[in-house]
Amino acid sequence: MVFSEDKLQKVQEIIARYPEGKQKSALIPVLHLAQEANNGWLSPEVMDYVAGLLSIKPIEVYEVATFYSMYNMKLIGKYLFEVCQTGPCMLRGSDDIIAYIKEKLAIGVGETTTDGMFTLKTVECLGACGYAPMMQMGKFYKEHLTREKVDQIIEECRSNAALNN
Amino acid sequence: MGRKVLLDKAHIEGIRYYDVYRKNGGYAAVEKALKMAPGDVVEEVKKSGLRGRGGAGFPTGMKWSFLAKPEGVPRYLVCNADESEPGTFKDRYLMEFLPHLLIEGLIVASWALGSNRTYIYIRGEYAWIVDILEQAIAEANQAGFLGKNILGTGFDCQIYVQRGAGAYICGEETALIESLEGKRGNPRIKPPFPAIKGLYDCPTVVNNVETLAAVVPIMNLGGEEYAKIGVGKSTGTKLISACGNINKPGVYEIDMTQSVEEFIFSDEYCGGIANGKRLKACIPGGSSVPILPANLLLKTAKGEQRMMTYESLADGGFPTGSMMGSGGFIVLDEDQCVVRHTLSLARFYRHESCGQCSPCREGTGWMEKILTKLEYGKGQMSDIDLLWDIQRKIEGNTICPLGDAAAWPVAAAIRHFRDEFEWHVTHPEEAQVRNFGLAHYADPLEVAVG
Ligand SMILES: Cc1cc2nc3c(=O)[nH]c(=O)nc-3n(C[C@H](O)[C@H](O)[C@H](O)COP(=O)(O)O)c2cc1C
Ligand code: SF4
Ligand code: FES
Numbered sequence: 022m023v024f025s026e027d028k029l030q031k032v033q034e035i036i037a038r039y040p041e042g043k044q045k046s047a048l049i050p051v052l053h054l055a056q057e058a059n060n061g062w063l064s065p066e067v068m069d070y071v072a073g074l075l076s077i078k079p080i081e082v083y084e085v086a087t088f089y090s091m092y093n094m095k096l097i098g099k100y101l102f103e104v105c106q107t108g109p110c111m112l113r114g115s116d117d118i119i120a121y122i123k124e125k126l127a128i129g130v131g132e133t134t135t136d137g138m139f140t141l142k143t144v145e146c147l148g149a150c151g152y153a154p155m156m157q158m159g160k161f162y163k164e165h166l167t168r169e170k171v172d173q174i175i176e177e178c179r180s181n182a183a184l185n186n
Numbered sequence: 187m188g189r190k191v192l193l194d195k196a197h198i199e200g201i202r203y204y205d206v207y208r209k210n211g212g213y214a215a216v217e218k219a220l221k222m223a224p225g226d227v228v229e230e231v232k233k234s235g236l237r238g239r240g241g242a243g244f245p246t247g248m249k250w251s252f253l254a255k256p257e258g259v260p261r262y263l264v265c266n267a268d269e270s271e272p273g274t275f276k277d278r279y280l281m282e283f284l285p286h287l288l289i290e291g292l293i294v295a296s297w298a299l300g301s302n303r304t305y306i307y308i309r310g311e312y313a314w315i316v317d318i319l320e321q322a323i324a325e326a327n328q329a330g331f332l333g334k335n336i337l338g339t340g341f342d343c344q345i346y347v348q349r350g351a352g353a354y355i356c357g358e359e360t361a362l363i364e365s366l367e368g369k370r371g372n373p374r375i376k377p378p379f380p381a382i383k384g385l386y387d388c389p390t391v392v393n394n395v396e397t398l399a400a401v402v403p404i405m406n407l408g409g410e411e412y413a414k415i416g417v418g419k420s421t422g423t424k425l426i427s428a429c430g431n432i433n434k435p436g437v438y439e440i441d442m443t444q445s446v447e448e449f450i451f452s453d454e455y456c457g458g459i460a461n462g463k464r465l466k467a468c469i470p471g472g473s474s475v476p477i478l479p480a481n482l483l484l485k486t487a488k489g490e491q492r493m494m495t496y497e498s499l500a501d502g503g504f505p506t507g508s509m510m511g512s513g514g515f516i517v518l519d520e521d522q523c524v525v526r527h528t529l530s531l532a533r534f535y536r537h538e539s540c541g542q543c544s545p546c547r548e549g550t551g552w553m554e555k556i557l558t559k560l561e562y563g564k565g566q567m568s569d570i571d572l573l574w575d576i577q578r579k580i581e582g583n584t585i586c587p588l589g590d591a592a593a594w595p596v597a598a599a600i601r602h603f604r605d606e607f608e609w610h611v612t613h614p615e616e617a618q619v620r621n622f623g624l625a626h627y628a629d630p631l632e633v634a635v636g
Contacts, residue, residue, distance in 0.1 A: 038303075038305075038346040038348075039303075040260070040303070040386065043367070043386060045367065045368035045369075046348075046366060046367055046368045047368065048368035049310075049348070049349065049350065049351050049365065049368060050348065050349055052351065053310070053349060053351065075368075077368075081368075081369075084369075084370055085368065085369065085370055088353065088370040088371065089310070089350070089351035089352045089353050089371075090351070090352035090353065091310045091311070091351040091352035092351060092352075106530065106533075107272045107473075107530055107531070107534050108272050108273070108469075108473060108516060108527050108530045108531050108534070109272055109273050109429045109430055109516050111526070111527065111530050112429075112430045112431055112516070112517075112518060112522060112527070113429075113430070113431075144352075145272075145354070145533075145534045145537055145538065146270060146271075146272040146273075146354075146473075146534065147311050148269050148270065148274065148275045148277075148278050148309065148311070148312065149275060149278075150272065150273050150274070150275055150427065150429035150430075150435075150514070150516070151275055151427055151428065151429040151435035151436050151437070152275075152435070153429065153435075157311055160313045160314055161314060
């Protein structure tokens with residue numbers, strides 16, 4: 022993977038936010054860009070590429086990439102369901118939502134459907150406790166989840182995927 | 187009705203955009219502050235009695251006056267928008283609906299502290315809010331409230347939004363600084379404090395989103411007027427994010443004149459317990475503060491009405507009180523299992539420990555394991571004492587307060603709900619099919635419900 026011209030320009034913009042010589046500060050935002058450009062995960066090659074862009078050592082990239090939970094260290098499905106399981110969401114039935122998604126997609130937590138369409142993960146509090154139960158899907162939150170709403174979301178993903186093919 | 191100074195304009199259509207915000211009195215605080223000497227702005231904030239809204243409640247004016255000012259060294263202001271404490275979602279609300287209120291507060295604070303590069307560190311999951319903030323910043327630049335030579339004062343300031351990538355620990359201010367420097371979020375040993383050596387080893391102030399937004403009404407009203415809102419040392423207003431088993435979860439601004447009972451049961455706030463159930467317990471200030479059973483929540487141990495102030499929520503200390511914390515108000519109804527809920531929080535802290543200190547790294551793992559045993563009917567009576575022992579060994583023995591934050595919820599759950607833990611041991615099979623429900627400690631509630 023290499024960045025498009027647009028992304029390279031974005032990288033320069035990000036670096037300019039920090040004082041001279043502090044371009045390492047750009048690492049976390051640039052890893053977000055890299056993950057987007059690489060189907061939602063960070064391969065060793067991608068991390069090495071980012072190290073080159075910021076003139077830092079590859080190890081400095083690996084240690085950061087593995088620390089933060091939003092970076093995926095392996096290939097994931099086209100749609101990532103990240104369901105919150107912390108206290109406040111649990112009080113509003115997140116256990117049932119997780120069980121339902123597992124059953125409906127026939128996968129366990131951390132697994133991807135065989136068609137490569139969906140990955141299910143559990144995550145810790147995402148700051149949406151008042152709109153629980155909830156999950157994150159890409160850039161957006163899906164809140165006030167019910168079984169019916171889960172059905173709907175899965176349906177929408179499938180038809181979107183069909184449209185784009 | 188309580189007085190509002192933060193969310194009073196939240197209902198105005200289009201208030202998210204500069205033009206509407208400006209027409210409704212926006213940026214008057216910047217105009218006022220930039221005519222004052224920076225030191226005088228700090229004095230106003232001191233007079234306001236404002237206490238940090240991120241959880242610790244440290245007086246903001248005092249924190250600002252500690253900032254070192256060596257010649258020729260840049261100083262930084264960093265806004266903490268990491269908001270990851272379970273139960274807390276108030277900063278998100280502020281940024282989503284009133285982004286300019288935060289930007290305005292940041293400009294005033296940057297002027298007061300002399301920060302030319304100011305960063306908002308926001309949790310990575312709030313991706314759509316990054317867009318909202320960046321648009322607000324672009325609008326403020328266009329209007330001349332940011333950029334070079336703001337309002338002809340010669341003051342240059344730019345605000346940048348930095349996204350995190352999923353780590354609760356990055357809400358701790360020194361971990362946040364490490365993360366902003368492009369590293370793992372490992373908290374630093376203090377001292378030196380950020381006020382002396384923070385971002386890029388320069389003097390730095392880290393403040394919560396709500397704290398910085400509150401600077402706007404402080405400038406507009408004047409510190410003394412602001413201090414008249416609230417009760418005693420709990421000055422001003424506080425945002426409370428209420429969640430759990432209530433009828434109206436959401437974000438509420440209170441002026442701290444409310445009692446806890448009014449906050450839970452009145453229609454203006456939580457609207458009572460959902461589905462006609464009874465109140466069992468509540469964590470009033472985010473997952474890290476002690477849980478209280480209903481009776482101790484509504485009345486202090488002295489039998490006084492418990493109020494939504496810093497002092498009253500903490501009345502009785504840890505034995506019989508709790509804390510205002512971040513304002514994450516989590517309500518449990520009679521059907522909830524305290525053991526299960528505590529387990530879920532223990533798992534959270536184990537997941538979020540950065541792993542630097544062994545009491546925290548190992549202790550959080552052990553607490554999760556033992557709670558899992560108890561919850562699933564595999565525990566023994568001695569496990570409850572072991573759990574108590576482990577949490578005591580974490581508290582106070584770590585680099586950062588995450589260790590304490592992990593220990594306190596477990597300690598409070600055992601302190602107030604020991605009979606429920608014991609029931610899990612004596613009734614291992616029954617505990618798999620039903621919850622313990624209410625016990626004697628909820629008696630006074632009959633009154634509150636009826
Ligand atoms: C583990 C941990 C997590 C924290 N998370 C946050 C947070 O998400 N947001 C926040 O404002 N403060 C958080 N804090 C408190 C900050 O360290 C710091 O005290 C605060 O940002 C200071 O701002 P204030 O004085 O305006 O409250 C956290 C502290 C700890 C120990
Ligand atoms: S207390 Fe826990 S989170 Fe804090 S520095 Fe130590 S190991 Fe890390
Ligand atoms: S507990 Fe799920 S969003 Fe906070």
